[in-house]
Amino acid sequence: MEMDERKLRILQAIVDDFVLNNTPVGSRTLSKISGLGVSSATIRNEMADLEEMGYLIQPHVSAGRIPSDKAYRLYVNVLLRNGLREEERDAIRRVFNARVHDMEDVITLCAQTISDLTHYTALVLTPRQSDLKIANLHLVPVTRGSALLIIVTDSGVVRDTTIRVSSALDSDALYAIGRMLTERMKGLSLRQVREMLYGYAAHSDADARVLSGIAELAGQMEKQTDSDRVMVGGAHNILYYPEYAQVSRARAFMDALEDKKALVQLMRPEGEGITVRIGEETGMMELSDCSVITAPYRVGRGYLGSIGIIGPTRMNYARTIETLDMLAQELTDILSVSGT
Amino acid sequence: MEMDERKLRILQAIVDDFVLNNTPVGSRTLSKISGLGVSSATIRNEMADLEEMGYLIQPHVSAGRIPSDKAYRLYVNVLLRNGLREEERDAIRRVFNARVHDMEDVITLCAQTISDLTHYTALVLTPRQSDLKIANLHLVPVTRGSALLIIVTDSGVVRDTTIRVSSALDSDALYAIGRMLTERMKGLSLRQVREMLYGYAAHSDADARVLSGIAELAGQMEKQTDSDRVMVGGAHNILYYPEYAQVSRARAFMDALEDKKALVQLMRPEGEGITVRIGEETGMMELSDCSVITAPYRVGRGYLGSIGIIGPTRMNYARTIETLDMLAQELTDILSVSGT
């Protein structure tokens, strides 16, 4: 059995219709909408073939057919076409125009935007903090005897923590210490800083306090597990898809979202661009009726993280892929300007 | 018809049982569990009275009774008793022990903790940024020609943005400008800073750039609407309550959570301590079968924000109230130490 043009068109029509209506597609409907001008009987023959080839599934004998994972895969690989109208593309380009805030804001905004635009559940994998390189260290007096330690990294991520310091240190003294430390640690990753600090002799008590503060913050940032890097937004979106009309299913979905470690795996890019994982391809039982689409974002040439969505396999792939692709590009652009 | 001791005990037993099992409570069950040692017929008479008084509702004639909002109100006002075991209280006290990170982390951790401990949906109202007072302003070189402007506020909130500056300014020059600005603006609220900047003549181009950066950031922080202050966590928890077994209800709930403005109103404290809003008392149609419990947190004597939960009216009030009360106290303690 081989695939021909007509089979392809029928398959595409089935996927399109099923994505839209979520009901098994019958031969009669198809002969009307496919625009092929053949009768339902002919379509039936073709559908029987497609089923035999593994592209279609018949829930029961007197229902129509629904696409299999394999069908979606084919659809994504060869049948996909423009999913967005030009004005929608414009809207996406304008999303980040407003203003570049700090990195966390950008990430949050991004998750929100993804969820709003696609109506699926947004996934964002933030950059790994321990890989970030220190750009600046600052010490800022808060009260007598306490100071705020601020670490600025190369991609603009700012972290801070309050530490105790000698009350003899005023703003200028703290600045000086900050400068000195910046000199030594600039360009190092947090991992390296921690290692360096182990063999570091403090000149004074004051220094010692500051150093241990830095060690602690660096430790914190390094301790950030992969799981902490995952953000989920708009999980409630799935409640609008009839696939999840049973609460138990919705619950299973939500629970799967709690497994951050697995999500990190799911967001691992395969190759340079967009990655689409369909149904079983997700490798997670609970998500076997879902698809995950992810797009990497970078700064300069280096991979930082991914943005993506998770939704029912019955998904508007064209729209979603294009939306994510554009957003990832925007994100990359913004980070390249503001960071480094 | 007046309320007597026995009616109270019966009502309490009904609420307790209904909260536990979510099924209308019948007279026979009640005569067994109430421990009053009277027959079901007697209980029936009492229940008829309680219904007449508005405390009970009969879904249909051959079902048992369920508590009305009025019953929960009475329950909360007079029948509540210790909801937590000592070891649970200990666990709560240890939540924030780990380490004080920056404020945002504390808030996030708090929402997570609330949702974990209570299994309801967590609500957190963060402090209003424009009311925060400036403690320190810092300018930090990022690249030649751009700098990071960092604003530290009195309760430790740090905001930052990248601004363009003259490339002639090195780290020391930026520090000096930062110090100068700190001198002038320390103790002012962001609102005041903005006003001040309007009538402010810049000494140089460099200054002008910096000032407009500050104005912008202050503007951003001020622009933060009340809606931006609301955080919702663990919304998926409600899927575990049979009240929301119909997806349409779950959806209505989730949609209500999107109305941040209304949530801010819901989290407005009434009086000093815990506020409980039951059913219709929430003032939101969509939440008429929910209750909202909130507890304010402060720094020093000033009200900063609230933490709380939202869940079905059929809720374990004792546990929840005590949990929130303790967490708010912990939060207040932590902020008082790290801030100001």
Next chain:
DNA sequence: GTTAGCACTCAATGTGGTCGAGTGCTAACA
């Protein structure tokens, strides 16, 4: 290769019947 026709399948929907938890009322009792 395509199409009309037909018997067949099976989920979805509707209908009537039974079951049982729970009630209100009444009458007897302490």
Next chain:
DNA sequence: TGTTAGCACTCGACCACATTGAGTGCTAAC
């Protein structure tokens, strides 16, 4: 006067069964 046993009654929940109709596969004709 308050409590209790007994009983007829109500009504949702559940089950069995029949009906409906969308959709199929197969066959025979074009």
